Amino acid sequence: PEKKAKKSDCGEWQWSVCVPTSGDCGLGTREGTRTGAECKQTTKTQKCKIPCNWKKQFGAECKYQFQAWGECDLNTALKTRTGNLKRALHNADCQKTVTISKPCGKLTKPKPQGKFHLLKASS
Numbered sequence: 001p002e003k004k005a006k007k008s009d010c011g012e013w014q015w016s017v018c019v020p021t022s023g024d025c026g027l028g029t030r031e032g033t034r035t036g037a038e039c040k041q042t043t044k045t046q047k048c049k050i051p052c053n054w055k056k057q058f059g060a061e062c063k064y065q066f067q068a069w070g071e072c073d074l075n076t077a078l079k080t081r082t083g084n085l086k087r088a089l090h091n092a093d094c095q096k097t098v099t100i101s102k103p104c105g106k107l108t109k110p111k112p113q114g115k116f117h118l119l120k121a122s123s
Helices: none
Strands: 026-033 043-050 062-066 078-088 097-103
Antiparallel strands (some): 026 043
8 A cells, every 4th residue: 555645735844044052053942933724833943053163254154175275475574375165954055166365474585594404423
């Protein structure tokens, strides 16, 4: 005997962003809502987690794969790199590509030899 597919007039769940319990990452909750005249459940709360190593400036639920840092722009003293969207949690609305910049820092110069000199082993 075939099982009848359970038809429902409920719409798809729409989830809010994950809100951490404390701080800006870690365990938290999100709210879900859906529509439907005879839908028994139209709201629910779900546990979620925001990874703490993700670049939160682009959305806590958007994971990017970044390229290597570019050369230092001497006019701005910044270097940049681009990231392509790798994964979006819970259908988050993420940008496909993002660009970030950071100060170049000190220009690397050859370090002068200090007190420590390499000694040649005598044979």
